[in-house]
Amino acid sequence: MSLQATTSQTVGPFFSIGLTRVNKNNLAGPGISGEQVTIAGRVLDGDGKPVPDAMLEIWQANSHGKYPHPEDTQAKPLETGFLGYGRIPTDENGKFSFTTIKPGSVPGPDGKAQAPHIAVSVFMRGLERRLVTRIYFPEEGANAGDFVLNLVEPARRGTLVAKKTAGQASILEWNVILQGDEETVFFDIGL
Amino acid sequence: MTNIASYRRPYPGTQPDHLHPPYVSSIKRAPTKPLVYMPHTLTEVTGPSMGKEGVDVKASDLTRQHSGEPLGERIIVSGRVFDENGRAVPRTLVEVWQANAAGRYLHRNDQHNAPLDPNFTGCGHTLTDNEGRYRIVTIRPGEYPWGNHHNAWRPAHIHFSVFGPAFASRLVTQMYFPGDPLIPYDPIFNCTADEKARNRLISLFDWENTIPGNALGYRFDIILAGREATPIEKLK
Numbered sequence: 026m027s028l029q030a031t032t033s034q035t036v037g038p039f040f041s042i043g044l045t046r047v048n049k050n051n052l053a054g055p056g057i058s059g060e061q062v063t064i065a066g067r068v069l070d071g072d073g074k075p076v077p078d079a080m081l082e083i084w085q086a087n088s089h090g091k092y093p094h095p096e097d098t099q100a101k102p103l104e105t106g107f108l109g110y111g112r113i114p115t116d117e118n119g120k121f122s123f124t125t126i127k128p129g130s131v132p133g134p135d136g137k138a139q140a141p142h143i144a145v146s147v148f149m150r151g152l153e154r155r156l157v158t159r160i161y162f163p164e165e166g167a168n169a170g171d172f173v174l175n176l177v178e179p180a181r182r183g184t185l186v187a188k189k190t191a192g193q194a195s196i197l198e199w200n201v202i203l204q205g206d207e208e209t210v211f212f213d214i215g216l
Numbered sequence: 217m218t219n220i221a222s223y224r225r226p227y228p229g230t231q232p233d234h235l236h237p238p239y240v241s242s243i244k245r246a247p248t249k250p251l252v253y254m255p256h257t258l259t260e261v262t263g264p265s266m267g268k269e270g271v272d273v274k275a276s277d278l279t280r281q282h283s284g285e286p287l288g289e290r291i292i293v294s295g296r297v298f299d300e301n302g303r304a305v306p307r308t309l310v311e312v313w314q315a316n317a318a319g320r321y322l323h324r325n326d327q328h329n330a331p332l333d334p335n336f337t338g339c340g341h342t343l344t345d346n347e348g349r350y351r352i353v354t355i356r357p358g359e360y361p362w363g364n365h366h367n368a369w370r371p372a373h374i375h376f377s378v379f380g381p382a383f384a385s386r387l388v389t390q391m392y393f394p395g396d397p398l399i400p401y402d403p404i405f406n407c408t409a410d411e412k413a414r415n416r417l418i419s420l421f422d423w424e425n426t427i428p429g430n431a432l433g434y435r436f437d438i439i440l441a442g443r444e445a446t447p448i449e450k451l452k
Contacts, residue, residue: 028300028439029230032408032417034390035239036375039323043313043339043375071244078325084263084383094262096382110264131258134220144259144383151241153232153407155386157254177252204248213251214260214384215225216441 030216033154038078040148041114050113052085052125057107059088059126063196064160064187067119068147071204075119079149079201083111083123083160085142090129099132127162133172140167140174147201156211160199161186177210184209222256223384223441224300229410236407240364256384263382266309267343276342278312278354286336288317288355290431293391293419296348297378300442304348305385310438311377312352313339319358328360353431359398371398371405380440391436392418 036044053061068076086092086109091101093109113121125143133139140161147156161168163186168174174182184207187197202209235246254260279286293312297305315321315338318330322338336355344350357372373390380386392399399405399418408414416439425433 027224027442028298028302029227029413029416030224030300030441031387031389031439032413033231033387034375034417035404036377036388037390037404038325039321040313040375042321042323042337043311043341044377046311046339046341071248074244076245082386084259086259092258092262093265094382096262097258108264110266133257134255139257139259142259146383146386148388149245151239151243151245152234153236153239153242153404154234155388156234156247172257173254176254181249203245208247208249210249211247211251212254214254214256215223216231216384216387 033216035150035153036080036148038150040080044080044112045114049111050123052107052109052111052123054106057087057104057126061124061195062127063122063124064199065120065122065196066198066200068115068121068149068201069119069203073205075115076149076203077115077117077119079115079119079147081111081113081121081201082146082148083113083125084144085109085125086128086131088126088129090131092131130167137170137172138167140165140171142171142173154216157214158201158209158211159185163187163189163197181210220256220258220261221443221445223261223382224444226441227410230408230413232407236403238403239407260384261382263379263385266379267307271309271341271343275340276352278336278338278340278352281337282335284335286316286333286355288336290353291356292351292353292422292425292427292431292433293374293436294349294351294422294425294433295435295437297344297350297380297438297440298348299380299385299440303442304344305380305440306344306346306348308344308381309341309379310344310350311339311341312354312374314354314357314374315360317355317358319360330358330360356393359396364403369398369401371396371402376438378438378440385440387438387440389438390417393434394418394421
């Protein structure tokens with residue numbers, strides 16, 4: 026006998042009154058090792074219009090490829106103060122931005138390393154369930170062999186890889202395109 | 217590390233589809249391409265521990281966040297957070313937000329012509345205890361009109377956000393009140409095909425937690441995704 030998970034419901038248009046208390050758009054900081062990067066972009070709807078009432082949540086390993094979680098039993102260092110979590114609302118122009126460190130590799134199925142990545146949940150009015158996606162890094166050799174990227178048809182993999190921006194090495198662009206030819210790949214992980 | 221115990225996938229019909237055209241906002245926001253099925257990796261079976269930073273013990277009482285008491289009917293909302301295997305989810309962050317008794321949110325985009333209450337913000341949070349229990353003191357939120365269709369009204373509801381132990385267990389939902397006549401007409405409530413699953417979003421009137429002379433109780437249990445089988449169970 027098992028229970029069934031509670032039905033998901035939309036965050037609606039007014040989530041910011043309840044969820045902005047723990048807004049967190051900077052995961053890097055004093056004593057946090059690794060290459061600092063800012064990831065910026067927009068959330069766009071099926072008409073290409075910016076979505077001003079979306080929220081991203083991110084989850085990532087530290088620069089050593091270690092999650093601050095009891096089920097990560099790898100012999101890699103944890104870093105005090107690195108929570109691996111961020112919560113970032115879009116602004117009135119559908120823009121978001123967060124600063125973090127590039128995560129290290131974590132093990133994938135069969136022990137093969139996954140390419141560095143950030144897990145993302147996207148919440149907004151109109152979505153009764155979150156959307157789940159990932160951010161990968163440009164010019165990363167490990168992307169070619171990544172277990173999850175290889176689940177995706179080649180033509181769409183690019184939607185998961187952040188792009189370098191002209192002149193600003195530490196700023197990467199990554200967008201959430203909800204519909205259309207450039208639609209971001211979203212994953213089914215259950216809920 | 218190679219043997220990941222996955223979180224269970226939802227039973228068919230018990231979770232909403234992303235596209236539900238009667239909920240008009242979903243039409244331009246739901247993905248049009250099929251989701252890509254992903255087996256869980258270490259990334260999905262781990263997740264943030266949200267309890268460590270800044271949980272305010274006073275935040276579970278939404279009626280005591282200002283100098284005066286908010287208008288409306290004081291209520292106690294309590295319950296337990298379990299996983300699908302019936303195990304309590306301890307020490308996990310539960311966040312709530314809601315309209316005031318007049319059906320108005322303290323949000324700049326809420327244009328409903330109903331008064332704000334200077335003594336009510338409408339947000340709170342708490343951690344579940346070691347047995348997965350939580351308890352919130354608040355006021356019963358009002359129903360309010362919205363622009364989805366002609367004469368559309370949202371039933372009274374409280375938004376809940378729960379993390380659980382993993383990225384895969386994250387849940388955001390809404391709690392409704394028993395006997396609310398608007399529930400059958402609400403496209404947000406109705407977007408889940410399975411009637412029993414939908415109806416589990418309706419809280420139960422709760423004598424046990426009703427405080428004589430003070431506040432009615434409502435019970436709302438929350439079930440998060442559970443593990444397929446733990447490594448220990450596999451050994452049996």
